[in-house]
Amino acid sequence: MIKDIYRILTREFEDLNSDWWPADSAFERVVGAILVQQTRWESVEKVLAVLKKRGLLTPKAMSSVSLEELEELVRPVGFYRQKARYLKGVASYFSANPEKATFSLPADRLRREMLSLDGIGKETADAILLYAADKPKFVVDAYATRMLGCLGVKGGYEQIQEKFGRALGEDLHAYKRYHAFIVEHGKRYCNRKKCGECAVARYMAGENV
DNA sequence: CTCCAGGAGTGTA
């Protein structure tokens, strides 16, 4: 079923290429992963542009800026006080441990390291693993949970993640594209108004799509 | 006006 959905979404988003999550550095992706929590990406882009213009998209610079200034800069993304605090903590971590910034640790250990940081939960940790460290880990976001729930599949984070993991194996590119597909698909269809009006729902209804 | 977005931390049972 997971692979069938992947095939359907691949056809739905033929034009979606690999720069779905644009960034000049891995650290910029880490910052973006935190800023985008419960927030629209359009707001994150504006903040990232300002941070970049000020030269703050490096661990050293971001860990050095004052908390008050960082709060004002990230305010447009919402939850700005905690996110500013999270960013400073993460920046300090990478600044104090430059060797960690290469993400050369094994995936499972890197995941534990990320989860130990304040502000990085399961989804953000996996987003960092996949898009910053190039590890084949599936990112289970609200859309993925919603979509499977709509199809009658329920389960916790790891349970859902394993379903995708068994279907995708070690195909890093597939993990990246699949998550992007689900997000874009979810924005269109996985809401109260349009739930069920998509090709995935038609597939589950038994139609040939 | 209401609703909610690519979550996470904390407290309670």
Place this chain on the structure above:
DNA sequence: TACACTCATGGA
């Protein structure tokens, strides 16, 4: 383990 609550701006 399983929820409820809180954090917050900005766009539709």
